[in-house]
Amino acid sequence: MPSYDPNNIFAKILRGELPCYKVYEDDKALAFLDIMPRAPGHTLVLPKAPARNLLDVSASDLAHVMTVAQKVAKGAMAAFGADGITIQQFNEGAGGQVVFHLHVHVIPRKAGAAMKPPAAEKEKPDALAEQAKKLAAAIASG
Ligand code: DGP
Secondary structure (H helix, E strand, O other): OOOOOOOHHHHHHHHOOOOOEEEOOOOOEEEEOOOOOOOOEEEEEEEEEOOOOOOOOHHHHHHHHHHHHHHHHHHHHHEEEEEOEEEEEOOHHHHOOOOOOOOOEEEOOOOOOOOOOOOOOOOOOHHHHHHHHHHHHHHOOO
């Protein structure tokens, strides 16, 4: 497997070099909206420590990322009136991974509504800002 590339786009977001629609942050993880959501509120949860994917992340960072994914999922159920949550996580190109810093997708679902295809279209900045505000508040209120 190739080594971690510190110039991947999510590493730049983690360093604050690029913006994101943040919904949650602590000392070990960051969660922000996917700008090409498969459904409204589609969120990515990342460890802050460098990890390419599931295959090289430390067990403790992986456990923490999943704990944060659970927080985001519960917040999304409340914030978006979701009926369910889909979790996705891709590893290496052959596994569908496009950005090589580990991330877990948390996708709020409505009964009967199909997800859009992956990375199909960019959501409008206003919609993302509004969703991030709503979701961050729901996560904070726990
Ligand atoms: P994958 O590595 O297959 O899990 O796909 C990467 C996901 O990241 C995809 O759903 C689109 C999203 N994405 C790509 N570039 C950016 C970006 O600059 N910011 C955000 N927030 N999401 C991005």
